Amino acid sequence: MEKAKDDPVDLEIIVRDEPAGHKSELRLWLRLLSTVNMITQEIRQRLRAEFAITLPQFDLLAQLDRAREGLRMGDLSKRMMVSNGNVTGLIERLETDKLIVRDFDPVDRRVIVAKLTPLGIAKFRIYSKAHEGWLADMFADVDPVTAKALMKHMATMKGSVAAHLTRGA
Template sequence: MSGSKDRLRLWLRLLKVVRGIEAEVRDRLRREFDTTLPRFDMLAALSRHPDGLKMSHLSGVLRVSNGNVTGLADRLTDEGLVKRVPVPGDRRAMILQITTAGQREFYRQAAAHEDWIDQMLGDVPAAEARAMAERLTAFAAGKEEKEAAHAQ
């Protein structure tokens, strides 16, 4: 069998596994926390940046449009989980910051999320999971380097 067929088969298997896990996570977030994966992802990103992120930067981190970030930010702000802070010297720009309530809620959801993933991937030994994660990280870094070289 040619290498291209092996790589295609790998891609299809990765896609099937990821889609299955993502569907289960989405369902559990909805059932257990009455929330969505995009809301969880936004809180996760903001929890890693306690000083906040500009909305435009956040859309890049989340890989969604500015409009999607604005809609999510509106709802999370209304719920007191996120706040908008003006950027000094730029009247149009806003920084989003996670609030104390948002941080508490995110930690609660993140703990459950970690348990879910641990259960779903429980058949993968820790050392193998670490090795697979390192390989995927190296693969992603190599891909980004190639894309950056092509952009120049």
């Protein structure tokens, strides 16, 4: 089978010829990264094809859905781990599409708050239901026992990584 140009690169090829057990941490990292990349690419393609939105737009709508009272622009930047400029561009596009509105913070009129419009709420429900279905489809071959074990093991890994981060470096 020939590889399509949009097919994700399997990063595990880097250690393909290494003996089993060799460089196990690198193998694990590459497997995690390859899996996340495949999922992300598929979600991006489906959002674009079915709803004409980008993954960052979906992520911003998801943040606002969790905070129905709205979020300050700086808080959105922090939650999405992107610059204020990136958030502003996303906000402008979603505002043009009438999915969100910007308004002054009632406590501090110098601060702008973004929140979902009724149309934004309705559309995000559709987007998120599809997103949930896509993930269920991609994980369909993972039985519930395996999924539960993976969640437990990933929590252990996440804790290990967090314990060894170099803060502020």
